[in-house]
Amino acid sequence: INRVMQWHLDIESEYRDGDKITLLLTPYDEPGRRFSYRILALDYQGAEVRTRAYYFRETEHPFGAHYDADGYEHALHLESSPVPAWQEITSLVGDGRGHKGVDFKTPKFTPLHAPVAGTITRINWNTRNNGNCLEIISEDGAYTHKFLHLEKFPAHVHAGMRVRVGDFIGYTGNTGHSSGPHLHYQVERILSPEQAPGGAYTDTQVVDPYRVFATLEEHIDECDAEAFEMTKAVLDAMLNVAPPTDDAKTRPVIARADSQGDSRS
Structure with a gap:
């Protein structure tokens, strides 16, 4: 309900x-x-x-x-969505014990597209929980976009690669700590440009993409x-x-x- x-x-x-x-x-x-x-x-x-x-x-x-x-x-619907279609949204930001992203229930191998222009900062960190994962920093340096539990990436995708809106960057899946096939999409506002070894930004704030980006009815x-x-x-x-x-x-x-x-x- x-x-x-x-x-x-x-x-x-x-x-x-x-x-x-x-x-x-x-x-x-x-x-x-x-x-x-x-x-x-x-x-x-x-x-x-x-x-x-x-x-x-x-x-x-x-x-x-x-x-x-x-x-x-x-x-x-997000005006610029990472997936073309989904069965349902099973969790929003803040659900349960402070859920940090939006969970799109999707079949494995659903195409994943970059919702923003920017640069891929890292791939596959904390894979025990995240599974196959990817992070993009937006072109304006304001937000990071994380995509977790992916099935696989195309061969050309790598850290440091620039992407445009709509570029194909992988497939959704069911890897890592996941109870079923879905995409976990997490957006964080960058509060400081400082980065830890490995590329993670050290000072960020989780935001709800449905509140900060354009939506459609x-x-x-x-x-x-x-x-x-x-x-x-x-x-x-x-x-x-x-x-x-x-x-x-x-x-x-x-x-x-x-x-x-x-x-x-």
């Missing part, structure tokens, strides 16, 4: 008395997990936020996403608009009826919960 709603509020800290969530779930197979459920639709009625989310996959996109009633994707493609409206109508009807009582393992499950914690399904 938090992965869908994280662009509007933090469920764990901002869920208020009286807020109500209605979910429409369906099971699906995901490698490495015994049970997986996808949120087909979500209705949130709260004191601060009122919204619905509908799962839909556009014709030309490899993955589905959650859209609001007007056809805008709930998740924001993606809208349903025009060619998919009619199909989205039909999907939305079906999901709205299912959200507004009583939960099924038979064959629950193979049919979508509707669950409702209020802030007092009781639920029924």
